[in-house]
Every structure is written in C-alpha cells, then in structure tokens.
Amino acid sequence: MTITSTEKDIATLAARFVNNTHRHVFLTGKAGTGKTTFLRYITSHTHKQAVIAAPTGVAAINAGGVTLHSLFQLPFGAYVPDTKLPAGLNQNINTRESLIRGLQIRGNKRRLLQELELLIIDEVSMLRADLLDAINTVLQVVRRQGNVPFGGVQVLFIGDLLQLPPVVKDQEWQVLQRYYNSPYFFDAQCLQGPHKPLYIELDKVYRQSDDKFIRLLNNLRHNQLLPQDAELLNRHYQPGFRPAPDDPYILLTTHNHKADTVNREALQKLPGKSYFFEADIDKDYPEHMFPLEATMELKAGAQVMFIKNDPTGEKRFYNGRIGKVAEINDNGFQVEFPDDMVKVKVEKYEWQNIRYRFNETTNEVEEEVLGTFRQYPVRLAWAITVHKSQGLTFRKAVLDLGGAFAPGQVYVALSRLVSLNGLVLSSPVPAVLPNQDQAITGFAGSAGQEPLEDVLATESQTYLKNSLQGCFDFGPCAGHLRLHLANYTKDEQRSTRQKHLLWAQELEAAFRKEKEVADKFGQQLAGLVAQQPLNLDQLETRIRAATDYFRPRLKELSRSVLTQAGKVAEEKKTKQYQAELRELESHLFRVQQQLEKAAALLTSFREGKEFTKQALPPTEERQQLLAENNLPPKSRSRAQRATEPKAPGEKKEKGQTQEESYKLYREGKSIEEIAALRGLAHTTIEGHLARYVQSGAIPVEQFLDPVKLEQILTVARTIDTDQLSPIKQLLGDEFSYTDIRFAVAFAKGLKSK
Known part of the structure; x- marks a missing residue:
C-alpha cells in the first residue's frame, strides 16, 4: 500500500514525522479523510518496532491489533497518578504504587516492551487520560526510563475527537477531576508541557465530492448549525418515508434497541424459511470481542450490509455496501445489488485474536494468532446505530436524528453519506445541537501555528543525531555479556555450563575490545553531529568506514555464540543454557542491525526521503547463518501474508453439523x-x-x-x-x-x- 502525494501532502508529512522523528503525533481528520489508510501504510512501512492497540476489543480487532489492557496487563478501574489515594476515599481505584506492585510482566512480554519503539493507538477518542497515564507508568518501569514519557517510546495517536468520547462514571470523575481537566487522552499528565503530541489533521475528504455538502459537514463537525445548513438539510425531511422494496436505504438511528427492533421485524415479515449460520470459533476468541453475532439468521430477500472490503481485490463489495440475499440454503448464500447484475457468493471472513511477541531470533516484533472467528461478513441492514456506522459509507440512508444525544452524532451520521442526494430525514434536524466539550475545542485551538515542514526539518535532524549516536552505543550489549559471564558460578562437577567458562571469558573480552573502539568513535561522532550545518559528506564517510570495520568482527562473535549453542545442544541438562546463548546472540545481532540502520538512515536524510523498512538492507546472510545452526527462519509478517496469493477456492474445511x-x-x-x-x-x-x-x-x-x-x-x-x-x-x-x-x-x- 502506498500513499501517493506531493511533499506538501499532509499524509506524507505525517508519515515522515512517524518514521523520521521521535515526536508523539496525534493524527486526526474528518470522516473519510483516510485515517485507516494511513494506519495500514505505517504498519507496513515503518522501520520501527511497532504494535497497534486500541481502548476496546472491537476497536482492536478492526485495527488489527490488541487491547491496551491486554498489552500492558492493566487492571480495570480508574487510575490516579499518585502514590496514594486522597484521604477519605476507599473506592477501588488504582494508584501508581498499587499498579507497580501488581505488575506481572516477565519473560517475552517484558522484552517486547523493552524493544518497543512505536506504540500506535487507534480510536483514541475513547482513550481516557488516566488510562494513558497508567500506560506511561508501566512503560517507564519496565524500560527503566522513568525520566521520559512512555519510557522513551514514541506514540502515534489516531482518531477523531468529535466522534466517540471516553466513558467515565460519575463516581470515578469525582476522584479523577482532582488530577485532570477533562477525561480526554490529551489531558493526561504525561502529555503536558513539551511532551504534547504534534497535532496533524488530514483535510482531504475522499468520501464526498460535493463542496456544499463538505462545507455543511465541516460546520457540523465544529458543532455549528447555521440557518442555511438547517434549511438545506430539512429539504430532505420526509415524514413517514417508506423506501421501495428494491431501494437499498438503511435507517441510521441513535439507539441500539430501535435498530434491533427494525431489523428483527423486517426479517420476520419476509416470507420463507430462516437459515442459521454459526460462526467457526477456534481456540481463544473471547465473546466480548465477537465482531458479529455467533449465530446469524437470514432469509431470502433480507437486506444486508457488508462490514468488510472484498479480500480478493476484485472490489465486488466494500465496507458498507448494501444488497439483498438472493439465493440461500444451508450451505451459504449469494447477495445481489440493485446497481449490479452480478451476484456475489459470500464467503466466510476470518477475524484474528492476536498477541504480540518479540522474536529473539530475528529481533522483530511479531504477531501470534491466539484464536480465530470465521463468519459471513454481513449484518442485517434495514437499520444500524450511528455508533456502529462509523467507518462505513452509504449511498442512501434514512436518518432518524431527533434523539441525537451526544455531541458529534449528527455529524457522524451525515458524514456516512456520499452525497445529499441519498439523504432522507425521518425527523427534522435538531434546532440546537448538543454542546461540544470545550476541552476538545481548546485542544484543537492550541495546535501550533508553525508550518509542519519547518517542524519536520528540525525534528528529523534531532532524530538523526540521536539515532546515529545510539547506533554506535555498544554499552547495553556489553552489559548483557557481563551478566552472562556472571552466571558461570558453579564448579564444573555441578554445572555443564562451567566447562565453558574460558570460552565465555574470551567472548566478553573480545567484545569489550570492540566496545573500546566504538566508544572512541562515539566521541568523534558527537563532534560531527554537533556541527552546524551538518557536514553530511563527512558523516557518511565516517559512518560507512566504521560500519565496514565493525561488521565482520561482530558477525564473527555472533557465529561463535551460535556455534557454541550448537555444541551444548548435544549435551544433557543444557536447555536453559542454550536459551541464554540464543538471547545473548540476539543482542549481538541487534548491534549489527543498528550499524546497518545508521547508514540507511543517513542516506534517507541526505535524499530528503521518508525512512521506511524497505530502505534497510536485506538479511540473507543472517538467514543462512541461522539455517546452518538449525534455528527457525524469519517469520512472515502480517503484511507479507496478506500479499501472498491464495490458491483458487482455498477454504477451511467446514465444521460438522x-x-x-x-x-x-x-x-x-x-x-x-x-x-x-x-x-x-x-x-x-x-x-x-x-x-x-x-x-x-x-x-x-x-x-x-x-x-x-x-x-x-x-x-x-x-x-x-x-x-x-x-x-x-x-x-x-x-x-x-x-x-x-x-x-x-x-x-x-x-x-x-
């Protein structure tokens, strides 16, 4: 997936802020401006170790990530950024002290958070300030960097604050208001002062093309209903409107019970037999994360809406396209559309419940599938709530907005439509819109006025300097080698490991020698990056020379550790020792990766390009070295799996009846x-x-x-x-x-x- 644009395009600038700087970024935009497209682009192109998370299970599934609570093992309930609760309170509220005391993050999860470079939070409008402060605490503790927000992890926030708000109970807010100006994420204490995220708003609307409609939506988005806007909308007021049976209108309403009633009654009125389709649920897929009902009831003639895009790439349907069930039996069904003569045979779609793991062989964050949910990606579509319509696109809709009860709902409902031509109002638009939260208005209004290009130039240079120096910092790896050597403490009769003490001492001494050279080069590098303007030619010459010097020496050390792991694998009671050697070698490999990254980063900076994973050199030699020592090859990423062609008609074996x-x-x-x-x-x-x-x-x-x-x-x-x-x-x-x-x-x- 690519984002095609000129240098001045907002999406391109936003991507460069993510990949070429360390600034926290809040990416927002009206409905239909491409926030989801941007998320997918970043996940497939970023060179950083990244994970995707969201405040709720459904939002996490839709974003292709995990929940924030599961990623950071957070307790449920409110959190106050204090060591103790204020006097007189006995509520079940977490404090910094109780959160740290209850942390059970060990092993691979701890390594994952320690290696994390980019945290992407989708649907951030639902993220509470106290939850973000809790995440900040966990990362600072696990990464042992208590002086910087999120322990040094960059955060990309994605969402529209004018859509779904965070949910806070009244009794919780009685406590939280002592610490926060509002429950929104941007009022978290960890984001105050110089740590405030860069505010970037996508402004190109792809869903609508009618300028008059776009201007109206802009007014509504800022909670302004001008007289001419109300007059324009109310031209579409048609009380008692009943669409023709073959006209695919969908009712958008503000309450679940009304949408459920409309769908249920419409289905019951259809003649013919009901067919029930069970979801195929494999392994761990919690019920609260189900994207659809586990049992789907349909009839011939039922109006349905697709909730996913066509995975074949043929664009036969898209998220929000409405049609009718044409042919149906116990084995499945077809859907037809009023504007298309071709019937679509619907296949089950697979949703995955994943968790992130750190692969210590490849030094990459990977996804592990815990369970799957397979169901036909449609739902009854005579009616839907405004809440569930987010992200969908409709050509024709009946809007029942008389009961709009939350700021932004009128805007969300109208912005689902491609144009005003497909709009019918079952009740007039409210004369007065619900009040918009002043905290949102203040946050948006405080966005910096400095041109993004100027900020990018400054921030990317800072990132370049810090990254280059970090790439030649051998200190962390030297620390792991010292810890490894310290484990050779038993006599040779009691521990197989002890027989290899001399080898470990020689390894540590060899790396210490290379670290001394790296430290001297680091001092030279500090002087070079302090120059203004930067002498890029001189920098590149020195970086490449240093990389050429260290590369063969570090590879030889890696080979020595992997060979040692192969030798001890033939001995008994060495499983723990083998695991330690594998982890040790992963730290040596990390140093090699840093050196290669330094050269690629400098090249992208010189050429004025976004630094992506595609700019990094291939790792064929690494794969060969792993294979020689019977280690597993590099796992495929989600992006790689998604682009692999599927065999025609490939389908999981259907379950028994x-x-x-x-x-x-x-x-x-x-x-x-x-x-x-x-x-x-x-x-x-x-x-x-x-x-x-x-x-x-x-x-x-x-x-x-x-x-x-x-x-x-x-x-x-x-x-x-x-x-x-x-x-x-x-x-x-x-x-x-x-x-x-x-x-x-x-x-x-x-x-x-």
Missing part, C-alpha cells in the same frame, strides 16, 4: 466435553445447542434456572433487543453470555410459535 453436537449432548456429554471431542470452541457448541432450545427439542431449564431466565427475559423485553451484549451490560457479571444465549434462544422460540 449442529446435529452432531445435539447427538453428543443427548448421549450425556457436557458442552465442554463436546467441544473437546469435536475440537471446537465451547461457544460454538452453545450456538449449536441454542438452536434446539429455540425449537423446543431441549428444555431451556437444562441450562438456566427459572429465576435467572425470567430476569434475562425481562431485561430483553425492556430494551427490546435479542442482542447479547446490550443485555449483558445491564445484567452485569452475575449473568454469563451462556445464560443470555440460551434465554434469548428460548424467547425466539416462543415468538415463532
């Missing part, structure tokens, strides 16, 4: 036993059995006691929904998703009788 789960259940097997026997997630088995609860073949009392059942049904009727998550939010932790799933299935069965 619900009847097999039912048969095993009737034989007396529990849900857990059935899941283990069939190699499926227990939630998948629950979905199978819920079908039989709905049909009455299995009494619901086998899963739920009558009191719990009635409580769940009461809540479901009150909020008028059969969606599990809204019901769970109201009921709390006393009720599991399993309880709610079977109760909802029972209720559906009653309605169908």
Whole structure:
C-alpha cells in the first residue's frame, strides 16, 4: 500500500514525522479523510518496532491489533497518578504504587516492551487520560526510563475527537477531576508541557465530492448549525418515508434497541424459511470481542450490509455496501445489488485474536494468532446505530436524528453519506445541537501555528543525531555479556555450563575490545553531529568506514555464540543454557542491525526521503547463518501474508453439523466435553445447542434456572433487543453470555410459535 502525494501532502508529512522523528503525533481528520489508510501504510512501512492497540476489543480487532489492557496487563478501574489515594476515599481505584506492585510482566512480554519503539493507538477518542497515564507508568518501569514519557517510546495517536468520547462514571470523575481537566487522552499528565503530541489533521475528504455538502459537514463537525445548513438539510425531511422494496436505504438511528427492533421485524415479515449460520470459533476468541453475532439468521430477500472490503481485490463489495440475499440454503448464500447484475457468493471472513511477541531470533516484533472467528461478513441492514456506522459509507440512508444525544452524532451520521442526494430525514434536524466539550475545542485551538515542514526539518535532524549516536552505543550489549559471564558460578562437577567458562571469558573480552573502539568513535561522532550545518559528506564517510570495520568482527562473535549453542545442544541438562546463548546472540545481532540502520538512515536524510523498512538492507546472510545452526527462519509478517496469493477456492474445511453436537449432548456429554471431542470452541457448541432450545427439542431449564431466565427475559423485553451484549451490560457479571444465549434462544422460540 502506498500513499501517493506531493511533499506538501499532509499524509506524507505525517508519515515522515512517524518514521523520521521521535515526536508523539496525534493524527486526526474528518470522516473519510483516510485515517485507516494511513494506519495500514505505517504498519507496513515503518522501520520501527511497532504494535497497534486500541481502548476496546472491537476497536482492536478492526485495527488489527490488541487491547491496551491486554498489552500492558492493566487492571480495570480508574487510575490516579499518585502514590496514594486522597484521604477519605476507599473506592477501588488504582494508584501508581498499587499498579507497580501488581505488575506481572516477565519473560517475552517484558522484552517486547523493552524493544518497543512505536506504540500506535487507534480510536483514541475513547482513550481516557488516566488510562494513558497508567500506560506511561508501566512503560517507564519496565524500560527503566522513568525520566521520559512512555519510557522513551514514541506514540502515534489516531482518531477523531468529535466522534466517540471516553466513558467515565460519575463516581470515578469525582476522584479523577482532582488530577485532570477533562477525561480526554490529551489531558493526561504525561502529555503536558513539551511532551504534547504534534497535532496533524488530514483535510482531504475522499468520501464526498460535493463542496456544499463538505462545507455543511465541516460546520457540523465544529458543532455549528447555521440557518442555511438547517434549511438545506430539512429539504430532505420526509415524514413517514417508506423506501421501495428494491431501494437499498438503511435507517441510521441513535439507539441500539430501535435498530434491533427494525431489523428483527423486517426479517420476520419476509416470507420463507430462516437459515442459521454459526460462526467457526477456534481456540481463544473471547465473546466480548465477537465482531458479529455467533449465530446469524437470514432469509431470502433480507437486506444486508457488508462490514468488510472484498479480500480478493476484485472490489465486488466494500465496507458498507448494501444488497439483498438472493439465493440461500444451508450451505451459504449469494447477495445481489440493485446497481449490479452480478451476484456475489459470500464467503466466510476470518477475524484474528492476536498477541504480540518479540522474536529473539530475528529481533522483530511479531504477531501470534491466539484464536480465530470465521463468519459471513454481513449484518442485517434495514437499520444500524450511528455508533456502529462509523467507518462505513452509504449511498442512501434514512436518518432518524431527533434523539441525537451526544455531541458529534449528527455529524457522524451525515458524514456516512456520499452525497445529499441519498439523504432522507425521518425527523427534522435538531434546532440546537448538543454542546461540544470545550476541552476538545481548546485542544484543537492550541495546535501550533508553525508550518509542519519547518517542524519536520528540525525534528528529523534531532532524530538523526540521536539515532546515529545510539547506533554506535555498544554499552547495553556489553552489559548483557557481563551478566552472562556472571552466571558461570558453579564448579564444573555441578554445572555443564562451567566447562565453558574460558570460552565465555574470551567472548566478553573480545567484545569489550570492540566496545573500546566504538566508544572512541562515539566521541568523534558527537563532534560531527554537533556541527552546524551538518557536514553530511563527512558523516557518511565516517559512518560507512566504521560500519565496514565493525561488521565482520561482530558477525564473527555472533557465529561463535551460535556455534557454541550448537555444541551444548548435544549435551544433557543444557536447555536453559542454550536459551541464554540464543538471547545473548540476539543482542549481538541487534548491534549489527543498528550499524546497518545508521547508514540507511543517513542516506534517507541526505535524499530528503521518508525512512521506511524497505530502505534497510536485506538479511540473507543472517538467514543462512541461522539455517546452518538449525534455528527457525524469519517469520512472515502480517503484511507479507496478506500479499501472498491464495490458491483458487482455498477454504477451511467446514465444521460438522449442529446435529452432531445435539447427538453428543443427548448421549450425556457436557458442552465442554463436546467441544473437546469435536475440537471446537465451547461457544460454538452453545450456538449449536441454542438452536434446539429455540425449537423446543431441549428444555431451556437444562441450562438456566427459572429465576435467572425470567430476569434475562425481562431485561430483553425492556430494551427490546435479542442482542447479547446490550443485555449483558445491564445484567452485569452475575449473568454469563451462556445464560443470555440460551434465554434469548428460548424467547425466539416462543415468538415463532
């Protein structure tokens, strides 16, 4: 993926700030300006060790990352950046002291955070200030750099503050307001003063092309409803509007229960049989992260919306395209569109629950897939909430905005449309818009006025100087070698390791000699980078000469360690020793990587280009050295896997039918036993059995006691929904998703009788 632009293009400048400087960046922009495209570009091009995280599970899945809580192992609840709670408070609120005391970050997770260079936080509008301060504390402690924000990690914040706000309970804010001016991330204490992120706003709108509509949206985005704007919008007010059956309008409303009711009633009115499609859930995929319902009910003629782009690249559908189910049976369905004669056979899409790990062989941050969720990437689309419509694009929509209750919702709803031509209002726009939070207005208004190009020139030069000096700092690796040598403490009779003490001493002495040379060169380098203006020719000559000097010597040290690891692998009781040698060699390899990076960084600076991973030299020699010592090859990145061609018709083997789960259940097997026997997630088995609860073949009392059942049904009727998550939010932790799933299935069965 590329961002094609001129030097003055905002997206290009933003990418250079991320890759060529160490500044924290807040990238924002109106809906449709390309924030998601920018995120994907950075993740596939940055030369930095980077991870993606988001405040919620669904946001993390959509961004292709992890939740902030899981990445930093944060406790739930509010956090105050103080050692103790203010007197008189006994709430369950975390402090700096309790957070540090409870940290359990060890092993690979600790190494991951220590090697991290770039933290990307998506949907940052939902990120609370106290959570960001907690993240800052964790990184400072784990990286042992308490004097700099985030322990020296650069942070890229992405999002639109005028969309989803952070959620803070009233009782929490009673405490937090003593420390924060607002709950928004930019008021975190770690971002104050000189650490404030650079504010960059994408301004090119790709979704709309009508200048009049774009100006109207700009006004709404800043919570301004001019009389002429209201008059223009209310021309589209059509009370009682009912679209023709073949006209793909979607209703945007402000409340979940209304959207659920519209979709459910529209589906029930369709003639014909209902078909149920179960998600294939493999291994660890928590229910609160499900991108769709695990059981999807569809009929022929159902209006559906795709929630993903066509993964084949043929652009048959896109995120937000609406069509109707044309042909359907137990094995799947096709969707047709009013403006296209071609029917699309829908295939299941795979969402992944991942975690990040640090590969100590390749010295790279990698993704490990913990579990997958495979389901057809569509949902019923007669109606959708404004909240869930974010990121989608519609050609035709009916907007019910009379109940818009949060600042920005009117803007979000209207900005989903390509143009005003497809707009219908079921109620007039509010005469007065909800007040916009003044904290947002103040933060946006305080953005620096200095041209971005000038800031970039200064910051990139600072980054170049610091990075070049850091690349020739052999101190950290020397420290690891000293620690390794200190572990040879037992006599030869008690430890196999002790037989290799002489080898370890020679290795440490050899590297110490190279460090002495590097220290002297570092002093020369400090003088060179202090010159104004920089003498780039002289710098490049010295950097390349130093790299040519150290490269063969460091490679020989790496080879010595890997050869040693191969030797001891043949001896008994050396597993721990082998692991230590592998880790030690990874630190030596890191020094080699730094040297190569220094030369590439200097070249990109000279040429005035963005420094990306593509500018780094290939590592074929490294791969050969690993292979010679029977070490695993470099893993493929997500970007590499995504570009690999798939075999035609490649598809995972379809799971067995619900009847097999039912048969095993009737034989007396529990849900857990059935899941283990069939190699499926227990939630998948629950979905199978819920079908039989709905049909009455299995009494619901086998899963739920009558009191719990009635409580769940009461809540479901009150909020008028059969969606599990809204019901769970109201009921709390006393009720599991399993309880709610079977109760909802029972209720559906009653309605169908």
